[in-house]
Amino acid sequence: MKKKLALNELRNTCDTGTVVIESADLTQISNPIIGQPRASKALKLGVGIKSDGFNIYASGMAGSGRLTAVKIFVQEPAKSEATPGDWCYVNNFRDPYQPTKLSLPTGRGIAFKKEMKDLIVDVWQSLFKAFESEExxxxxxxxxxxxxxxxxxxxxxxxxxxxxxxxxxxxxxxxxxxxxxxxxxxxxxxxxxxxxxxxxxxxxxxxxxxxxxxxxxxxxxxxxxxxxxxxxxKLEKDVAIITISSRIEDVAGNYKQVPLVLEYLMDVKNDILDNLAEFLLAHKSQGGNNGQRASNFLNRYEVNVLVDNSELNGAPVIIEQNPTYSNLMGRVEKESYMGTMLTDFTMIRKGSLHAANGGYLIIRVEELLRNYFSWNALKRALKTKEIVIEEAGEQYGFFTTKTLKPEAIPLHVKVILIGHPTYYHLLFSYEPEFKGLFKVKADFDTEMDRTPKGESEYSRFVQYTCKNENLLKPGADAVARVVEYGSRLVSDQHKLSTRFGDIADIVREAHHYALGDKSDHITESHILKAIEEELYRSNLIQEKINEMITTGQLFIDLKGEKTGQINGLSVIDLGDIAFGRPNRITCSVNLGKEGVVAIEREAELSGPIHTKGVMILSGYLSEKYFQNSPASIVARIVFEQSYSEVEGDSASSAELYTILSSLSKLPIKQGIAVTGSVNQKGEVQAIGGVNEKIEGYFEVCRSVGLTGEQGVIIPASNVRNLMLKDEVLKAVSQQQFNIWAVDTIDDGIEILTGVKSGSPVQEGTVAYFVKQALDEYADRMKEFSNQENNAEIV
Structure with missing residues (x-):
């Protein structure tokens, strides 16, 4: 099949009449993960199962909105879950190097800290009065x-x-x-x-x-x-016991349901009694010459509130942006005093695991693996279900200095790793315990179906972004353009991109231009300007290449006919931009036995895929033309003015056209560029970057001057990938530029030469001329061989 594509086949336009502009409150999206049914189902499973090991790996490409989607997704169930209690560390009076943990009801950590502070002051004042009393x-x-x-x-x-x-x-x-x-x-x-x-x-x-x-x-x-x-x-202690007990009992009455607090209060009471003289002196000495020593002594009765959930409603959802070992597991700080590094339990600081305990912890896997010790520490915490605060080096015996060993805190957390699919496969393959710890994979796709529902979700996303970020309200035409841009990002008329970060950026930039125009809403023109300006900021190299073509520094013929010469199309991908450029491909044929020879391959400038494509050409020629005789030609093909490695097989159809042209002596129309790979049966196969290739060639033609004879031949299987710019559509509608779709090499050669492809036995066809040339070369090779044999006999 070959046909010139109609205008409606070059882009799947979005009808503004189908775009619904919501008037209701858009601050909440019912389904935060747009177009990701597979990921939504997996996340729902992972969040719902509380058993060990059902942590989640959210796999997807950067820019697909994984982090935002996961955060919004888990926040909803987190609100309905129980709020975890507070965690504190207090002094272990038996061994100060092993601070004791205390679990308190939600919001009671700060209150308990204040109660203890007031208690110590009250005890000292009461003791002072008791010991100063006349009795x-x-x-x-x-x-x-x-x-x-x-x-x-x-x-x-x-x-x-x-x-x-x-x-x-x-x-x-x-x-x-x-x-x-x-x-x-x-x-x-x-x-x-x-x-x-x-x-x-x-x-x-x-x-x-x-x-x-x-x-x-x-x-x-x-x-x-x-x-x-x-x-x-005994008298002093009896008086102290009577004085202290009543104060301790007042505080203990608030914590009857927390046995560890009651036990701690008894330890405080006994410690004050055992150190009564120093306790009284410490309070009296605060602020004096011995103030530091007194303060250090009184610190033993402090309460270090490690986790305060008093302002939390439901389970915590924590995003750790920098998962270093200390940020993840917590740390024990130190301070310098007279040249010595000192520490105590009041300098224990929480990590994100403590903050997320009882809820959800979200981490980017790239950042996690980039930090030493972090992955092993997280893995150990999930396996043992407890958080141990220690120096990172202590795990491997690097440090032997004495330091604090806080009591481990029980861990109940759902960890969600967010990362590229490559990291998932590497961890799955080379980390034996990964599979057991992260049993749920939430796979985020880069695209979604472009259905009425999908377009509606896109519309709601655009409007939600505008409302949430206080941007101007978008018009229906602007939303329609965003939908088309979503299809353009994935190069598919029936799909939409899920790279919502890129979509939101276009809307934000369009808002900026709308403000500059003093418009009260975002229009289609603002969206188009944002897209064009984004391209303009990155296409300097493309313009330089086009300039070299128009000035004749790069040889590209855009009109006339030539034998054994064609314009192939390639894509240059610079990361922030990908654009198409034409390459002149030529072929020379003469007598020989080598068959098809790629000069890039001989010069070691051919990648393996390109080499494979050239070998496929030999297979096609052998099946169609060399069934009854050996190949007696050498066809040398080359990318002219190419000085870097050539990779990919998208030019294999163009290379085959040049060979057929050289053999048949039929000239090729130079205004038509070609892209598409070919198999041994002569079928033209789909390639990537079709929009960039067409638009890149169109820019070159427009800069030189459109003639109406120029155009591009693409594989028919790539028609669904067409989402071309307005400039191309306008030129096609005015019959200044053409786009053809072909299924086979025979279809393409007919467009390029204007001669029917036919069969080797059908006179006046391309195949007939090719066969005649091959037979002539075979006869000449036979005569040459006979001459050599006769010369040897003589």
């Missing part, structure tokens, strides 16, 4: 007075005994000493030294003997003093 002072004085009286009586008894031994008892601040006396008067050192030796010895013996008695008595007094101190401590 406590009298009870203490009574105990001390009784001991002092006993001590005084014991000293008096010793003094009387000393006098009996002619000794004077004297008490110093450090000890009790004895001084010899004669006639009731104490001796000085000079007087003692003047005494006879026997008398000195006698006095020393008395002193030593009496000192033994003093030691015994002092030992008894020390025992009494210890007993008194114990009694005073």
């Amino acid at each position: 406590y002072a009298n009870r203490r004085l009574k105990v001390i007075s009784a001991f002092e009286e006993q001590q005084s009586q014991a000293i008096n008894v010793l003094s009387e005994r000393a006098k009996e031994e002619s000794l004077l008892l004297k008490q110093t601040p450090w000890e009790i000493i004895t001084i010899p006396m004669i006639d009731g008067e104490p001796l000085t050192d000079e007087q003692f030294g003047a005494l006879p030796q026997w008398q000195q010895d006698d006095l020393r013996k008395k002193q030593d003997k009496f000192l033994d008695e003093i030691k015994v008595k002092l030992s008894e007094l020390r025992k009494q003093e210890k007993a008194v101190n114990r009694e005073l401590s």
Whole structure:
């Protein structure tokens, strides 16, 4: 089949009459994942199943709206789920290096922190008043007075005994000493030294003997003093217990259903009692010279609220944009004090796993895999169902310094990874535990069916974007153009692109131009301008190539007829733009045995797919023309003025046309460019970038001058891919430019030469002329072989 395409076949236009402009509230979209039934079903399954391992991998191309769609999708069920409780870390009084976790009802974390702060202040004030009270002072004085009286009586008894031994008892601040006396008067050192030796010895013996008695008595007094101190401590503790218990009980009454809090409050009570003196001193010293030390001591009674869900309604939905190890798992911060790095449980900080606990955590897999330790840490947390905060290096034994080991927090979270399909396949193939942890794959397609429902969803998306971002309201003609642009992005008249990021960008840019025109709404012209300006910002290289063609630096013939020469079409993809450009392809034929030879292949500038396409040409020629005789030609084909690798088989039909033209001596119309691959049966197969190729060639023709004889031949199977620009449609409607669709090489050669393709036995046809040329080459090869054989005989 061959035919010149009609105007309505070149683009599937959207009728403005079918576009409905909503007047209702568009702040909510009923189905946030437009045109993705497969992904929606998978997400619904993953969110609904709470069993282990049913985490989700949202697979799709960048720009398909995966992140936004997933976020909106999970937010709705999250609202109806229970709000998780708060998590706190408190001091472990038995081992401060292993802080204790506390799970509190939702919103009680901050309240408990304040209650504890008030409790400590209240306890100190109450203790201060209790210990300053007259009742406590009298009870203490009574105990001390009784001991002092006993001590005084014991000293008096010793003094009387000393006098009996002619000794004077004297008490110093450090000890009790004895001084010899004669006639009731104490001796000085000079007087003692003047005494006879026997008398000195006698006095020393008395002193030593009496000192033994003093030691015994002092030992008894020390025992009494210890007993008194114990009694005073007991008195102090009894008063403290009475004072503290009532305050602790007031707080404990609010947490009867939280046994761990009650246990912690008892630990606080016991710690204050065990460190009563330092506790009282710490409060008194705050703000003074010992303020830092006092503050460090009082920090032991702080409450570190790790996760506060007081303002959360339903389950949390957290998007971690930078999933470093610390951002994911949490960390223990440190601060410098006098050249030393210090830390305690109050410096424990949450990670996104803590924030998402009880809800959903969304992570881009590219970012996750880019950060060291993050993937292994997430995998370990999901397997063990707990969050362990530790230094990243500790997992591998890199650090041995002593640091905090906070108690692990139970983990209940649904993780949704968002990434390219390549990452999914790599993880599935090379990460043994991936399949067990992410059992649900939500596959986002790059396109959706262009049905009335699909067009309606597109319309609602455009209007929702405008309303949500305070853009001007779009008109029906503008929405229709956006729908057509969606088909253009996927190059399919019956599909729409799901790259909603690109769609929204066009609408935003159109809004900008509408404001510049002082329009009250976005029109079709604004959408078209946005599309054109986006192209203009990136097509500098295309314009330079077209300029080289128009100035004759690149040889491209756009009129007349030539034998063995044709304009093939290729696509240059620069990432932000893809555009078509014509390439002159030529063929020379002469006697030989090599068959079809691609000069690019011989020069090692041919990619494997292009090489395959050239070999297919040989297969076609062999089946149609070399059934009864060997090939006796060498046909050299080349891309003229091409100095880089040639890849792809979309030019194989053009290459075959040049070979047929060279053999048949029939000239090809140079105004017609060709694209399409070919198989060994001569069928022309679909190729990619058909819109870019047609429009690229059209731009070249328009810059030189349209003649009405120019056009493009494309595979018939590519007709559904046509979504051409207005300029091309206008030229076609004015019969200045033509587009043909063909099914076979025979169809195409008839358009190019104006001669019927026919069969090798049908006179006046292309096939007949080709066969005649091949037979002539075969005869010449036979004569040449005979001449060589005769020469050898001679």
